[in-house]
Amino acid sequence: MSDGYASRMPTPEAAARPWQTHTVAIRDVRREVEGVSTYDLAFLDDTVREAYRFAPGQFNMLYLPGAGEIAISVSDDPRNTEAYGHTIRVAGNVTRTLAGLGVGETLGLRGPFGTSWPLSECIGRDVVIVCGGIGLAPLRPAICTLLQDRQQFGRLNLLYGARSSDTLLFEREYDDWSRQGMDVQTTVDRSSPGWLGNVGVVTLLLDQLPSFDPHNTVLMCCGPEVMMKFTVMAALNSGLSEQQIWVSMERNMQCAVGLCGHCQLGPTFICKDGPVFRYDKIAPFIDVEGL
Amino acid sequence: MATATEMGTNERFLTEAAFARIFEVLESQGFTVVGPTIDQEAIVYDRIRSVDDLPRGWTDEQAPGQYRLQRRDDEALFGYVVGPHSWKRFLFPPQATVSKADKTETGWQFQAVEPEPAKFAFLGVRACELAAIRVQDRVFMPGPYVDPIYQQRRDNALLIAVNCTQAARTCFCTSMETGPKCTSGYDLALTEIANGFIIEAATAEGAEILSALESDDASIQQRQAGQTARQQAVDQIERRMDTTDIRDLFLSNLEHPRWDDVASRCLSCTNCTMVCPTCFCSSVEEVSDLTGDHVERQRQWDSCFNVDFSYMNGGNVRDNTRSRYRQWLTHKLASWIDQFGSSGCVGCGRCITWCPVGIDLTEEVAAIRGDAT
Numbered sequence: 205m206s207d208g209y210a211s212r213m214p215t216p217e218a219a220a221r222p223w224q225t226h227t228v229a230i231r232d233v234r235r236e237v238e239g240v241s242t243y244d245l246a247f248l249d250d251t252v253r254e255a256y257r258f259a260p261g262q263f264n265m266l267y268l269p270g271a272g273e274i275a276i277s278v279s280d281d282p283r284n285t286e287a288y289g290h291t292i293r294v295a296g297n298v299t300r301t302l303a304g305l306g307v308g309e310t311l312g313l314r315g316p317f318g319t320s321w322p323l324s325e326c327i328g329r330d331v332v333i334v335c336g337g338i339g340l341a342p343l344r345p346a347i348c349t350l351l352q353d354r355q356q357f358g359r360l361n362l363l364y365g366a367r368s369s370d371t372l373l374f375e376r377e378y379d380d381w382s383r384q385g386m387d388v389q390t391t392v393d394r395s396s397p398g399w400l401g402n403v404g405v406v407t408l409l410l411d412q413l414p415s416f417d418p419h420n421t422v423l424m425c426c427g428p429e430v431m432m433k434f435t436v437m438a439a440l441n442s443g444l445s446e447q448q449i450w451v452s453m454e455r456n457m458q459c460a461v462g463l464c465g466h467c468q469l470g471p472t473f474i475c476k477d478g479p480v481f482r483y484d485k486i487a488p489f490i491d492v493e494g495l
Numbered sequence: 496m497a498t499a500t501e502m503g504t505n506e507r508f509l510t511e512a513a514f515a516r517i518f519e520v521l522e523s524q525g526f527t528v529v530g531p532t533i534d535q536e537a538i539v540y541d542r543i544r545s546v547d548d549l550p551r552g553w554t555d556e557q558a559p560g561q562y563r564l565q566r567r568d569d570e571a572l573f574g575y576v577v578g579p580h581s582w583k584r585f586l587f588p589p590q591a592t593v594s595k596a597d598k599t600e601t602g603w604q605f606q607a608v609e610p611e612p613a614k615f616a617f618l619g620v621r622a623c624e625l626a627a628i629r630v631q632d633r634v635f636m637p638g639p640y641v642d643p644i645y646q647q648r649r650d651n652a653l654l655i656a657v658n659c660t661q662a663a664r665t666c667f668c669t670s671m672e673t674g675p676k677c678t679s680g681y682d683l684a685l686t687e688i689a690n691g692f693i694i695e696a697a698t699a700e701g702a703e704i705l706s707a708l709e710s711d712d713a714s715i716q717q718r719q720a721g722q723t724a725r726q727q728a729v730d731q732i733e734r735r736m737d738t739t740d741i742r743d744l745f746l747s748n749l750e751h752p753r754w755d756d757v758a759s760r761c762l763s764c765t766n767c768t769m770v771c772p773t774c775f776c777s778s779v780e781e782v783s784d785l786t787g788d789h790v791e792r793q794r795q796w797d798s799c800f801n802v803d804f805s806y807m808n809g810g811n812v813r814d815n816t817r818s819r820y821r822q823w824l825t826h827k828l829a830s831w832i833d834q835f836g837s838s839g840c841v842g843c844g845r846c847i848t849w850c851p852v853g854i855d856l857t858e859e860v861a862a863i864r865g866d867a868t
Contacts, residue, residue, distance in 0.1 A: 213639060214639055214640065219638055219639045219640050219641060220641060220643060221607045221643065222640045222641075222642070222643075223593040223594040223607040223608070223643075223792070224594070224605070224607040225594060225596070225605035225607070226605065227602055227603055227604060227605060229602060248601070248602070267596070267605070269596035269598070269603060269781065269783070269787075269790035270781050270783045270787050270790050271781065272779075272781055273779070295808060295809065296809070309602070310601075310602025310603045311603060312596065312603060312605050454807060454808070455805070455807055455812065456804070456805055456806050456807045456812070458778060458779060459777075459779070461639075461640035462640065463634070463635065463640065463642055463775070463777075464776060464777050464778065464779075464797070465775060465776030465777070465797070465799065466776065466778070466797075466804060466805065468822070468826065468830070470746065470825075470830055471746075471829075471830035471833030471834055473834070476640075488746065492749050492750070493818075494812060494813050494814065494815065494817070494818030494821075495749065495812075495813075495818070495821075495822070
């Protein structure tokens with residue numbers, strides 16, 4: 205088993221100063237789909253830049269003084285160490301303020317925080333990635349890593365559902381991913397003129413998926429909670445166990461280090477015990493309304 | 496001066512006059528003394544400078560939703576239990592600046608705020624409160640991330656405990672196995688008896704303070720008086736909470752009808768979380784100057800009873816009182832055990848007393864237990 209994929213833990217210096225934020229500059233902004241852009245953020249301080257590493261699935265706290273702080277998963281290839289892409293949908297006060305910033309402007313970043321995708325568990329196994337909407341963003345670093353170390357893994361499948369064909373995230377990369385050895389299937393909730401692909405929920409793709417061995421597969425899932433719930437049901441039906449399924453959860457993460465209490469789901473703190481969970485760890489709680 | 500072998504077992508007797516000198520001894524060693532004092536018709540914890548600031552001759556009458564100060568028929572200095580404050584107000588301050596941002600020519604610069612040096616002597620810490628401090632130690636200090644403010648204050652704090660010699664009707668520390676006798680976690684422990692105190696030191700720091708005070712070996716009669724006084728508190732405790740398998744009880748009863756019942760009474764006012772000595776939730780607010788170029792991040796106590804506490808993606812996960820009360824009680828009594836290895840409840844009864852509608856968590860536990868089988 206390789207441990208090169210493990211979550212990055214804080215240095216003692218960082219652990220003693222959980223509120224220390226570092227200055228990052230926006231190097232590039234790419235519009236992805238309506239309301240969603242990727243911001244490439246680069247540390248200004250050389251020492252901080254050299255020390256910073258993240259594992260796929262981990263998140264950063266992005267801070268816009270006066271507006272506030274938000275938790276955003278890194279959506280970049282972990283090999284890129286000059287600037288880190290964060291794919292963000294405009295949803296609230298902080299993201300709206302961010303949308304008003306341009307290349308060269310600065311903001312704050314704390315991180316990385318949280319758990320990462322179980323890539324070392326994927327070695328020698330088939331991998332199924334099931335995403336919905338912007339849930340593809342936290343899995344993009346995992347996809348990059350799986351494809352980089354392609355020979356270590358079995359069959360790779362990406363099943364991706366979006367609301368419509370014009371909201372398919374990272375669409376320009378699908379051909380590259382396919383060429384590098386990942387089977388990419390997409391589906392949309394609503395068809396539109398010219399769309400010749402699948403229509404329907406993403407779990408249908410999972411039900412029809414021929415090329416994986418349920419007893420030797422790791423499934424990673426990120427999307428709206430209801431989508432993850434039905435994905436897990438479909439995966440269990442096709443013979444996977446709860447221990448083979450990993451999901452990335454979201455709650456109100458404020459401190460990111462398990463001290464503020466906001467992001468609890470049952471006994472877990474999503475920020476430090478998650479956001480990536482093996483499904484059996486949260487199965488009793490994910491379905492309880494209002495927990 | 497007490498030797499190491501005498502520590503913790505050697506009960507000394509302090510006259511009240513000798514005890515009164517503890518303030519100058521503590522202050523000469525750089526401590527800010529915090530202890531019980533009367534403010535707004537309640538016994539609160541605040542900076543105190545002499546024995547005259549203590550609530551001499553007062554006691555507190557407590558019941559679900561009720562708190563009243565009453566005159567005692569003696570001049571006891573510690574003849575009450577716990578009020579609306581707890582020591583968390585000093586270790587985990589209700590408001591603190593955690594970081595600053597300044598706009599410069601090269602962009603935003605950020606600075607985590609170093610905790611201001613604070614050296615508190617807490618005078619009058621009850622057994623349940625020693626337990627509460629232990630609980631918060633496990634929240635804020637084991638890491639990997641630590642709370643710098645808590646750690647700085649905790650590391651420097653001197654704890655002078657007082658054994659309860661009476662109990663309120665809301666107390667249930669015996670059920671939580673946290674009191675009423677102080678058994679560990681203090682530097683000095685006092686038991687108030689006629690004309691003075693039984694005192695013992697449990698640490699070298701405590702022994703040093705004690706050595707600066709004029710004390711005598713406690714006589715057999717004085718020790719017995721201390722024992723009798725402490726036993727009186729034990730005997731007065733009438734409230735009980737059955738904690739058997741409580742973690743599994745709660746986590747397997749997340750849809751129990753009792754949650755609807757308690758939600759019909761709960762005002763979601765946050766009082767229970769504010770007075771609770773272990774509740775630790777907080778939020779950070781942006782505090783900007785008029786230019787917007789200088790921003791402080793201020794951490795404030797928050798509560799899982801606030802409607803926007805669980806805000807996410809344009810909505811609140813816990814959008815009703817039922818889910819918020821369930822979160823509070825389930826966290827306190829059950830999931831806390833998963834997270835920190837102990838219950839989050841120490842049996843102090845504050846949440847019962849200060850609930851405006853008198854919700855009693857021991858009754859809620861009994862109700863869920865009664866219907867749960």
